[in-house]
Amino acid sequence: MIELNRRSKIPIGDQLVDGMASLVKERSLSPGARLPSVRQLARRLGISHSSVVSAYGRLVSMGVIDAQRGSGHYVARRRHFSETADDEGGQQDPTDAVSYAMNALDIRADCVPAGSGFLPGSWFDEALPSSVIGHILRSKLNIASSAPVQGLSGFRGQLACKLDQQGIPATPGTLVTTFGASHAFSLIIRALIRPGDPVIVEDPGYPVLHAQLSTHGARLLPISRRMDGPDLDALEEAAKLERPRLCFIQTLFHNPTGSSMTAAQCHRLLALAERHNFLIVEDDVYGDLAPAESLRLAQLDELNRIFYVSSFTKVLSPALRVGFVAAPAPFVETIVRQKLMDVVSGSALQESIVCDVLRSGRYAKHLERTRTRLLKCRSEAEIALSEAGVELASQDPEGIFLWGKLRASLDLDDLVRQALANRIWLAKGSFFSPTGSYQNYLRFNAAYCHDLGLIHFLKERVALSPSR
Amino acid sequence: MIELNRRSKIPIGDQLVDGMASLVKERSLSPGARLPSVRQLARRLGISHSSVVSAYGRLVSMGVIDAQRGSGHYVARRRHFSETADDEGGQQDPTDAVSYAMNALDIRADCVPAGSGFLPGSWFDEALPSSVIGHILRSKLNIASSAPVQGLSGFRGQLACKLDQQGIPATPGTLVTTFGASHAFSLIIRALIRPGDPVIVEDPGYPVLHAQLSTHGARLLPISRRMDGPDLDALEEAAKLERPRLCFIQTLFHNPTGSSMTAAQCHRLLALAERHNFLIVEDDVYGDLAPAESLRLAQLDELNRIFYVSSFTKVLSPALRVGFVAAPAPFVETIVRQKLMDVVSGSALQESIVCDVLRSGRYAKHLERTRTRLLKCRSEAEIALSEAGVELASQDPEGIFLWGKLRASLDLDDLVRQALANRIWLAKGSFFSPTGSYQNYLRFNAAYCHDLGLIHFLKERVALSPSR
Numbered sequence: 008m009i010e011l012n013r014r015s016k017i018p019i020g021d022q023l024v025d026g027m028a029s030l031v032k033e034r035s036l037s038p039g040a041r042l043p044s045v046r047q048l049a050r051r052l053g054i055s056h057s058s059v060v061s062a063y064g065r066l067v068s069m070g071v072i073d074a075q076r077g078s079g080h081y082v083a084r085r086r087h088f089s090e091t092a093d094d095e096g097g098q099q100d101p102t103d104a105v106s107y108a109m110n111a112l113d114i115r116a117d118c119v120p121a122g123s124g125f126l127p128g129s130w131f132d133e134a135l136p137s138s139v140i141g142h143i144l145r146s147k148l149n150i151a152s153s154a155p156v157q158g159l160s161g162f163r164g165q166l167a168c169k170l171d172q173q174g175i176p177a178t179p180g181t182l183v184t185t186f187g188a189s190h191a192f193s194l195i196i197r198a199l200i201r202p203g204d205p206v207i208v209e210d211p212g213y214p215v216l217h218a219q220l221s222t223h224g225a226r227l228l229p230i231s232r233r234m235d236g237p238d239l240d241a242l243e244e245a246a247k248l249e250r251p252r253l254c255f256i257q258t259l260f261h262n263p264t265g266s267s268m269t270a271a272q273c274h275r276l277l278a279l280a281e282r283h284n285f286l287i288v289e290d291d292v293y294g295d296l297a298p299a300e301s302l303r304l305a306q307l308d309e310l311n312r313i314f315y316v317s318s319f320t321k322v323l324s325p326a327l328r329v330g331f332v333a334a335p336a337p338f339v340e341t342i343v344r345q346k347l348m349d350v351v352s353g354s355a356l357q358e359s360i361v362c363d364v365l366r367s368g369r370y371a372k373h374l375e376r377t378r379t380r381l382l383k384c385r386s387e388a389e390i391a392l393s394e395a396g397v398e399l400a401s402q403d404p405e406g407i408f409l410w411g412k413l414r415a416s417l418d419l420d421d422l423v424r425q426a427l428a429n430r431i432w433l434a435k436g437s438f439f440s441p442t443g444s445y446q447n448y449l450r451f452n453a454a455y456c457h458d459l460g461l462i463h464f465l466k467e468r469v470a471l472s473p474s475r
Numbered sequence: 476m477i478e479l480n481r482r483s484k485i486p487i488g489d490q491l492v493d494g495m496a497s498l499v500k501e502r503s504l505s506p507g508a509r510l511p512s513v514r515q516l517a518r519r520l521g522i523s524h525s526s527v528v529s530a531y532g533r534l535v536s537m538g539v540i541d542a543q544r545g546s547g548h549y550v551a552r553r554r555h556f557s558e559t560a561d562d563e564g565g566q567q568d569p570t571d572a573v574s575y576a577m578n579a580l581d582i583r584a585d586c587v588p589a590g591s592g593f594l595p596g597s598w599f600d601e602a603l604p605s606s607v608i609g610h611i612l613r614s615k616l617n618i619a620s621s622a623p624v625q626g627l628s629g630f631r632g633q634l635a636c637k638l639d640q641q642g643i644p645a646t647p648g649t650l651v652t653t654f655g656a657s658h659a660f661s662l663i664i665r666a667l668i669r670p671g672d673p674v675i676v677e678d679p680g681y682p683v684l685h686a687q688l689s690t691h692g693a694r695l696l697p698i699s700r701r702m703d704g705p706d707l708d709a710l711e712e713a714a715k716l717e718r719p720r721l722c723f724i725q726t727l728f729h730n731p732t733g734s735s736m737t738a739a740q741c742h743r744l745l746a747l748a749e750r751h752n753f754l755i756v757e758d759d760v761y762g763d764l765a766p767a768e769s770l771r772l773a774q775l776d777e778l779n780r781i782f783y784v785s786s787f788t789k790v791l792s793p794a795l796r797v798g799f800v801a802a803p804a805p806f807v808e809t810i811v812r813q814k815l816m817d818v819v820s821g822s823a824l825q826e827s828i829v830c831d832v833l834r835s836g837r838y839a840k841h842l843e844r845t846r847t848r849l850l851k852c853r854s855e856a857e858i859a860l861s862e863a864g865v866e867l868a869s870q871d872p873e874g875i876f877l878w879g880k881l882r883a884s885l886d887l888d889d890l891v892r893q894a895l896a897n898r899i900w901l902a903k904g905s906f907f908s909p910t911g912s913y914q915n916y917l918r919f920n921a922a923y924c925h926d927l928g929l930i931h932f933l934k935e936r937v938a939l940s941p942s943r
Contacts, residue, residue, distance in 0.1 A: 017752050190818045222816055
């Protein structure tokens with residue numbers, strides 16, 4: 008199908024990438040079609056394996072094809088982006104985790120964002136009223152200066168105080184600010200992981216993280232995350248067999264299951280990390296919504312082998328991208344260097360705003376209000392969802408997420424499409440699974456599940472659907 | 476020197492990395508010492524070449540050792556970061572481009588930042604007064620919502636208008652917002668460059684870009700940037716021989732030489748790109764300071780093979796990290812995906828602020844004021860520096876940078892150290908050179924060169940130094 012011209016000035020690899028992209032674009036290769044294996048294509052075209060591997064890699068990163076572990080390469084099912092780049096806010100039905108994540112950040116204002124990972128906008132008004140920001144800027148911020156690469160020193164000081172209250176012995180020197188938690192993951196991955204390295208992740212877990220790791224070439228070792236925490240027996244087995252360098256865990260209010268780890272599990276996981284010599288990235292983006300006495304891995308480990316990552320995007324304001332990592336001391340420099348080579352430095356404006364909100368005590372008050380509010384929503388949501396035929400796993404009584412199981416006979420792709428037509432945005436469980444499991448699960452945001460439109464929709468399609 | 480234990484559970488690669496890092500830390504290997512070649516070390520330890528390559532790669536990214544093209548690996552000359560992470564704002568003498576760049580973002584307030592790339596803080600007061608930001612927030616911004624991955628659509632609309640006025644036909648759909656221009660480079664590099672790919676850069680040029688490319692594994696093809704633009708004969712030669720995929724060029728007010736390309740050079744460079752089929756990233760971070768009629772590559776090419784990158788960090792406020800790339804349509808999606816997998820999305824707060832400053836016409840007025848101010852400073856700076864014994868290349872009469880040649884007999888490392896002791900921050904020319912050239916050059920920021928302390932210092936050490 009593709010003809011390569013060896014006399015052309017265009018490198019063979021480029022010809023292959025361009026040729027494949029054209030075939031996909033003109034639909035000679037249809038969405039979902041399986042591509043020849045690397046070996047087959049290399050033989051057919053008379054080129055090296057590595058040329059084909061490299062071309063497939065580029066096509067994956069261009070979004071033209073998808074790689075599926077163990078089973079080869081397929082033409083991507085999504086529409087080509089350049090056709091749609093100008094129509095704004097359209098809610099297409101996402102078909103992979105990356106387009107799901109893009110979609111999730113751009114939910115139409117007239118939709119009920121029942122599957123969203125964010126709290127409702129109005130909840131943030133009191134945390135960050137514009138009059139306060141105006142005051143911060145007028146009175147304190149020097150808008151004219153850049154932040155040091157590691158982050159504003161005053162802000163890192165405030166962060167160290169906050170972590171100290173949670174029993175995590177971070178110092179300003181071991182903290183690095185980032186543009187959100189995922190940015191911290193990106194820097195850590197680039198600093199520590201080489202292509203081919205095995206990395207433990209939770210299944211289900213955060214889909215952007217899975218995409219970050221796969222794109223970087225890491226080998227994912229998915230470990231079941233159950234309602235009582237990660238399957239530590241399976242984790243031990245994987246650690247023994249595969250000797251991973253890194254393990255990503257969300258201790259509190261796990262996304263998407265909403266579950267939290269017990270103290271005993273934290274202890275056992277750390278002991279495994281010590282025995283099998285792997286490092287742990289603790290994702291704590293929702294942890295500030297947890298009760299004060301909640302235990303984190305970083306508290307037990309004291310930042311010896313834990314990278315503690317959190318962010319203010321989820322809890323303080325989605326309009327801010329401010330996160331941080333507290334890293335074991337020997338790794339601080341490499342993280343700072345990766346940050347320099349990615350974004351050069353953080354935003355002094357954003358960091359000053361969050362610093363002031365922390366220092367003033369406004370953040371602590373906001374958390375208190377938000378927890379109370381969420382607790383109330385959550386108990387209502389549990390009742391409403393159960394009545395609507397969603398089976399909720401027995402789980403943490405607090406937090407933002409509810410993990411709902413639906414009757415296996417339901418076609419969830421169809422349900423999600425119908426919901427969208429009814430202006431309801433649902434999050435399919437399978438997007439959170441690197442193994443494509445959890446096909447009959449949905450992730451619900453407790454803050455939105457009192458919505459009558461949502462509940463009526465679910466009752467009609469779920470509770471009243473024929474059970475096979 | 477290193478003993479590997481094959482029975483240990485710790486992987487051999489980790490043992491090697493830890494062992495080498497310890498030897499460096501305890502000074503058994505002294506700074507600057509040459510390390511054994513990959514082949515030698517692999518043979519000596521009885522392990523594979525690829526284990527050594529991987530270990531050296533990790534040590535480079537940890538900042539423990541440096542790689543020098545063609546000549547091997549050396550123990551890094553910098554102090555280990557974890558020892559110094561807690562002392563803030565200390566101005567050490569940087570010894571490599573990366574630590575230079577870190578240093579440049581953290582110049583002590585009591586220093587004259589004569590080598591800085593930023594305009595003076597007070598120049599930004601009128602562009603972004605805090606009362607205006609307070610107003611923006613109170614009246615318009617929905618602080619509660621996140622930005623779509625590609626960037627706020629209203630902001631991309633404003634950017635498209637701005638570019639249209641410069642004759643660049645970008646649409647909101649081809650624009651992607653970033654956390655500054657370097658962030659755009661980082662995303663483009665990850666989207667387009669595979670390890671080993673040859674990439675054309677300017678020598679001298681932007682040191683962070685050189686570090687980004689090298690760390691990513693690109694093969695740098697440095698082309699001389701002279702006062703009359705890049706050496707296009709050399710560039711043509713390199714393009715013929717090496718078939719680069721990408722070329723990075725700063726058309727206007729080049730950093731560090733201050734030079735701008737002529738229309739004829741722009742035309743010829745584009746013709747070369749077409750003939751030899753490479754893409755161009757046009758870095759335009761200082762271009763808004765140039766006269767309205769200035770020609771850019773993106774204007775000639777109409778975004779067919781140009782990635783046009785700019786930022787508001789340099790011209791509007793260093794406290795904001797807001798940049799963007801206008802990409803050829805087929806590449807927009809891959810850039811958006813790379814952005815998602817790095818930072819998820821931009822800051823709606825920052826993007827709203829810049830959007831409003833553009834929409835209100837405040838940005839255009841600020842540019843006008845800044846150009847007039849800079850022009851005045853610049854002519855004073857030229858006279859003062861010449862009198863102080865700095866030979867200025869004949870160059871563009873406008874812009875922020877002056878590229879000064881000093882007598883070859885001067886020890887510039889010593890001069891920079893002495894300057895620091897006198898609270899003057901100078902930027903050594905060699906930091907901007909991927910080939911280590913320009914040892915007797917300094918980059919000056921025109922806005923600071925009227926400072927009497929600086930001029931006296933230079934007169935004493937430069938004009939009055941013995942000429943050999």
